[in-house]
Amino acid sequence: SGLALHYMLLHKASTCVVHTFHTIITKFYFVNIGMTWHNARQYCRDHYTDLATFRNMDDIDSVTRPSYTYAWIGLFDNPASWQGVMTNDSTSWRWSATEAPSSSRYMKWSIGNPSNSGAGETCVDMYQGQWNDYPCNNALYFVCFKSKLDPEPSIQ
DSSP, X not given: OOEEEEEEEEEEETTEEXXXXXXXXXXXXXXXXXXXXXXXXXXHHXXXXXXXXXXXXXXXXXXXXXXXXXXXXXXXXXXGGOOSSOOSSTTSOXXXXXXXXXXXXXXXXXXXXXXXXXXXXXEEEEETTEEXXXXXXXXXXXXXXXXXXXXXXXXX
């Protein structure tokens, strides 16, 4: 299962406007190879699109993974400006694929996180669907995503 996002293209034909909608299909892939966050991101970029970006709980639920496993996701923070909250500020926690804060403002931090416990926790892992900030140089499994344009547009 995947996330369906829509965008619209406008075509002008004489005096009428035709709206063509394409669906972007996103699928998530659990990778059971232990890597640092940066190496996992590169692996995802080489083989898929990027480390996982989640817009809602349905995205998280669509990942087939062992529930007891910690796995990197594509969320990270700038070590020079670590923040205990997720905001729309450009220095806040942001997604690897866009290098931007969450446009949906969705977040699923576990209780007490982000915490920067012991300093240096600027990458994010997921455990049982909840997020935890964690040092980037630890080796964990990870979740990638791949997006593609549905070749069958709908016309309205």
